[in-house]
Each structure stands twice: as C-alpha cells, then as structure tokens.
Amino acid sequence: MKAVRFNHTNGLTFEQGEISLPEATDDQVLIKVEYVGLSFIDTKVANCPCEETPNRVFGVDAVGVVEKACKTGFPEPGTRVFWHGDIREQGTMSEFALVPSHALTVLPKDVDGKLAAASIAPAMCALIGLFKLQLNAGDTVLIESAHHPVGQMVIQFAKQVGLGVAACSESKYKKLLEKLGADLVYTQPDFSGLADALQLSFGAAEVQGALDLTGTHTQQLISHLIFCGRVSCLAGLPSIEQHVLMKKAPNIGIVSLCGSWLSNSVCAQQRMAFIGNTLAEKLEKNEITLQQLESISPQHDTLIETLKKLESNDNITFFVADMKL
Numbered sequence: 001m002k003a004v005r006f007n008h009t010n011g012l013t014f015e016q017g018e019i020s021l022p023e024a025t026d027d028q029v030l031i032k033v034e035y036v037g038l039s040f041i042d043t044k045v046a047n048c049p050c051e052e053t054p055n056r057v058f059g060v061d062a063v064g065v066v067e068k069a070c071k072t073g074f075p076e077p078g079t080r081v082f083w084h085g086d087i088r089e090q091g092t093m094s095e096f097a098l099v100p101s102h103a104l105t106v107l108p109k110d111v112d113g114k115l116a117a118a119s120i121a122p123a124m125c126a127l128i129g130l131f132k133l134q135l136n137a138g139d140t141v142l143i144e145s146a147h148h149p150v151g152q153m154v155i156q157f158a159k160q161v162g163l164g165v166a167a168c169s170e171s172k173y174k175k176l177l178e179k180l181g182a183d184l185v186y187t188q189p190d191f192s193g194l195a196d197a198l199q200l201s202f203g204a205a206e207v208q209g210a211l212d213l214t215g216t217h218t219q220q221l222i223s224h225l226i227f228c229g230r231v232s233c234l235a236g237l238p239s240i241e242q243h244v245l246m247k248k249a250p251n252i253g254i255v256s257l258c259g260s261w262l263s264n265s266v267c268a269q270q271r272m273a274f275i276g277n278t279l280a281e282k283l284e285k286n287e288i289t290l291q292q293l294e295s296i297s298p299q300h301d302t303l304i305e306t307l308k309k310l311e312s313n314d315n316i317t318f319f320v321a322d323m324k325l
Contacts, residue, residue, distance in 0.1 A: 004057065019057070026070060035064075037116075037319070040148075059092035084103075084120055086261040102273060117320045118318040123153045126157055129234065129253075140165070140204070142209070142210040143182075144214065146168060147173035166201065191220040191223070206229070215233065228249050229251070231253070257272070290318045295320050295321075
C-alpha cells in the first residue's frame with residue numbers, strides 16, 4: 001500500500017512509497033484512510049527521531065471507512081470512523097490503517113470528513129481540558145493564547161455549557177475570538193491589567209478555571225484563579241514560584257492525548273473513544289466552527305510548510321491532508 005513516511009537521516013524529510021500492510025490481530029480493524037488531521041501534536045512527533053522505528057508512517061488523527069471488521073464484527077465494513085492514534089506505532093498517513101476497535105468512534109454520515117479530521121486533536125484537548133476544570137454554568141474560564149486551534153474550540157465548548165469566557169490573545173485576533181463567543185478578549189502583552197478587565201466584565205477579579213495552552217504564562221494564570229481554582233495545562237508544567245502555589249493552592253491537571261497509549265491503558269483508550277462520541281455529536285449538530293480550514297496534499301514541501309505554520313505562535317488555521325494518494 002502507499003504511505004507517507006518520515007525520517008531524520010538528512011534533516012526531517014517526508015517521502016511517499018510502498019509498504020506492506022501488517023497482519024491484523026483479532027481486535028484490529030482495517031480502515032481505508034480518507035483524511036488525516038494535522039495539529040500541534042504532529043509537530044512534536046515529527047521533531048522526535050525514533051531510532052527503533054525509522055521511516056515511520058506519519059500522522060496521528062484520521063477519518064476513514066472500515067474495510068474489514070475485527071473478530072467482534074464492530075464496526076461493520078462501510079462504517080465511517082475517526083480516531084486519535086498511538087504515536088509509538090505506524091501513523092495514519094497511508095492508504096490503510098490498522099486500529100484497535102475500542103479506539104474508534106463512529107462518524108455520522110452527514111459530517112464532512114475534512115472538518116472531522118481537522119477537529120480531532122484540538123477538540124479532544126479542549127473537551128478534556130474543560131472536563132478537568134469541573135466548572136459550572138455561570139463560572140468563568142480564562143484561556144491563554146486563545147487564538148490557537150485548541151483555544152478556539154475551548155471558547156465554543158465553554159459557551160455551550162454556560163461559562164463566561166475570558167480570552168487572552170493579541171489585538172489582531174480580537175474579532176475572531178469575539179465571533180467565536182468570547183465575552184472578554186484581553187490583548188495587553190502583560191497581565192497587569194487583567195484583574196481589572198475581569199472585574200469589569202464578570203464582576204470578579206478572579207476566575208474559577210484556566211486553560212494553559214503554551215506553558216509560557218502558567219504562573220500568571222494561576223495568580224488570577226480563585227483559591228483552590230483549577231488549571232489545565234497542555235504544554236507540561238513549568239517552574240512555578242512557591243509563594244504563588246501556597247497563596248492559590250491550585251488544582252493542576254495535565255492534558256495528554258497520547259497518555260492513554262503510552263500508559264497502555266485500554267480503559268483510557270476507550271474513554272478517548274467516548275470523548276470522540278461527544279465530538280461526533282457536536283459535529284453532527286453543527287456546534288463546531290472552524291474559521292480557517294486548509295486542505296493540503298501529503299507531499300514533502302507542503303508538509304514541511306504546514307508543520308512550520310503549526311509551530312508558530314500566530315497559527316489560527318486547522319489543517320487536514322487529503323489521502324487520495
């Protein structure tokens with residue numbers, strides 16, 4: 001079968017070629033891949049050479065059609081599905097992929113495959129991040145670098161459950177974030193005026209929860225939480241001064257989509273599929289808007305350019321690769 005592989009022999013390179021389709025185990029489903037979503041997770045995979053599996057197939061998120069069911073018979077052949085794959089194994093940028101049945105989510109027939117594929121990682125990160133915050137209707141969530149694809153998803157999901165949304169970003173993204181539903185868009189380069197802005201918009205200078213997308217302002221976010229407030233971190237946890245931790249006693253959660261695979265937890269992988277069900281429902285109800293969606297071809301130059309865009313702090317675009325190789 002045709003596939004797009006990557007290696008670091010002479011710098012990061014992508015090449016199309018023929019590979020053999022591995023033999024399926026009893027619980028694996030053979031899927032004809034249609035679209036591969038590209039996100040910040042792919043930039044991390046691409047920049048981590050793996051000596052044990054050189055020339056790996058690229059890609060983590062995908063939408064496809066079941067070609068051959070596993071022993072249980074579910075999902076049936078012809079069913080459209082999507083999934084977030086195991087970063088340790090061969091990726092999704094190929095004609096066919098083998099995926100454990102419990103990791104698959106059925107995609108409604110009337111949902112655009114490109115939209116679904118591009119949404120997988122950003123939407124799942126947003127859903128998990130919000131879940132960890134355990135907020136109630138009427139609470140306020142503070143989102144750092146809210147213009148990023150994950151931040152755009154958080155704004156939409158937060159408004160759907162009745163949360164107030166304070167988005168930190170740059171002034172050039174103000175209209176975009178307000179269009180998505182942000183109640184407050186804070187555009188100052190520092191956080192010195194944030195408390196006053198929160199007080200003016202929400203009647204309180206502190207928030208119940210925060211989403212830390214880049215790890216560059218974690219301490220400032222925690223400083224604006226209520227006592228024992230919650231923060232979800234997508235970029236790990238940087239060093240935080242002890243006096244801030246003692247003053248706020250924050251509940252800190254780490255969001256890691258790949259963790260379910262790295263921990264070899266079938267239960268966690270199944271929960272990922274359940275989160276996928278929530279995403280599928282939102283897609284079916286047209287509750288997700290991608291302001292900028294770009295479809296690309298899985299060629300070396302295009303992939304390199306796309307990864308550079310995804311690594312940029314200015315990126316607001318969702319990307320999907322059309323796998324009609």
